[in-house]
Amino acid sequence: MIWTMEKIMTGTNGGFGLGPIDAHVHLCLDGKSSPRGWSRRRWVMRPFLAAAARDIGLQGGFGGRDFDRRYLDRLVGWLEGSSLSAAVLLAYDWVRDSSGSPRKDLSDLYVSNQAVFAAARRHSKLLPGVSIHPARPDAFEELERCADQGAALLKLLPCVQNVDCNERRYKPFWKRLAELGLPLLAHTGGEFCVRSVRSDLKSPACLRLPLECGVTVIAAHCGTRALPWDGDHFRTFLEMRDCYANLYGDLSPLSHITHLASLERLREDPARLLHSTDYPVVSAVFPSFLKGWVSRAELRRLNAIDNPLEKKIQLTRAQGFPECVFTDLWELLPNRVVRSFQHQQVN
Ligand SMILES: [Zn+2]
Numbered sequence: 640m641i642w643t644m645e646k647i648m649t650g651t652n653g654g655f656g657l658g659p660i661d662a663h664v665h666l667c668l669d670g671k672s673s674p675r676g677w678s679r680r681r682w683v684m685r686p687f688l689a690a691a692a693r694d695i696g697l698q699g700g701f702g703g704r705d706f707d708r709r710y711l712d713r714l715v716g717w718l719e720g721s722s723l724s725a726a727v728l729l730a731y732d733w734v735r736d737s738s739g740s741p742r743k744d745l746s747d748l749y750v751s752n753q754a755v756f757a758a759a760r761r762h763s764k765l766l767p768g769v770s771i772h773p774a775r776p777d778a779f780e781e782l783e784r785c786a787d788q789g790a791a792l793l794k795l796l797p798c799v800q801n802v803d804c805n806e807r808r809y810k811p812f813w814k815r816l817a818e819l820g821l822p823l824l825a826h827t828g829g830e831f832c833v834r835s836v837r838s839d840l841k842s843p844a845c846l847r848l849p850l851e852c853g854v855t856v857i858a859a860h861c862g863t864r865a866l867p868w869d870g871d872h873f874r875t876f877l878e879m880r881d882c883y884a885n886l887y888g889d890l891s892p893l894s895h896i897t898h899l900a901s902l903e904r905l906r907e908d909p910a911r912l913l914h915s916t917d918y919p920v921v922s923a924v925f926p927s928f929l930k931g932w933v934s935r936a937e938l939r940r941l942n943a944i945d946n947p948l949e950k951k952i953q954l955t956r957a958q959g960f961p962e963c964v965f966t967d968l969w970e971l972l973p974n975r976v977v978r979s980f981q982h983q984q985v986n
Contacts (some may be wrong), residue, residue, distance in 0.1 A: 658724035659965035663915035675754035739774035766791035796826035797840035813852035829865030861888035891917035
């Protein structure tokens with residue numbers, strides 16, 4: 640009854656201050672000013688990074704002087720200027736071999752857990768999403784340390800970081816993750832921005848063991864394609880969503896031509912979907928206009944929104960997804976993290 644009253648009084652699913660939340664936002668660090676992060680600028684990605692920099696309004700582009708500060712300031716500026724209550728800022732562990740040793744030669748991006756905690760301490764709307772390869776010799780210690788410090792969730796990219804989540808030796812790790820109440824946000828489907836070392840791990844089927852261990856799993860991108868020639872794992876996502884009540888999908892950055900067929904299906908059955916952008920990945924409005932989901936006037940209005948975080952919220956709403964996709968993540972995060980967030984917003 641008390642919960643019902645609270646829900647009525649606040650008008651949201653989660654309570655005071657718990658408005659829209661973006662489940663999937665990236666931190667980027669160039670490794671020049673601190674060992675807390677690193678990135679490789681592959682030549683093949685340069686035109687795409689230049690386009691992304693234009694789209695997110697990142698003066699000076701990716702790389703160049705003072706990149707780490709410019710990138711985070713730009714992100715925080717957009718977050719403050721949006722209708723979001725919060726965004727989960729993601730760490731990014733190294734690609735690792737089966738013994739858990741880092742393979743920098745195979746990695747394109749690294750963001751330490753300390754880096755996301757440091758950013759979250761400075762900006763209260765950022766929640767730390769940590770990344771720990773379960774083969775790391777210190778995986779359990781790092782998991783406990785991160786949970787103690789207020790981690791909101793665990794992020795992994797199985798196909799990129801070489802994490803076969805179904806390996807039996809990881810069972811105790813998933814069980815502990817479930818006990819700690821930390822969701823697992825796992826990349827599924829096509830990957831465009833960084834290299835994949837195990838294409839077989841793009842399928843949501845690789846998430847069965849954590850699901851069976853009771854972990855709340857969020858399949859980023861719902862197993863969809865990034866490029867037209869990618870394998871499509873969307874059907875597997877739908878089948879598994881029917882089987883596992885603890886499987887969710889995130890909507891990042893589902894807006895491009897390659898996503899239209901999947902988006903159509905998700906609009907018909909929007910069960911357990913969560914709003915997210917995959918910032919700095921760009922969302923597109925025009926394909927939704929082509930499908931007739933947004934009018935010409937809506938197309939103009941949405942394209943006039945400079946703030947990429949806000950644009951994706953309004954696009955998702957215009958596409959017809961229910962309001963709960965913006966706030967349901969609050970119900971999945973550890974209670975202590977949500978309470979501490981609310982406490983900070985009040986003070
Ligand atoms: Zn991402």
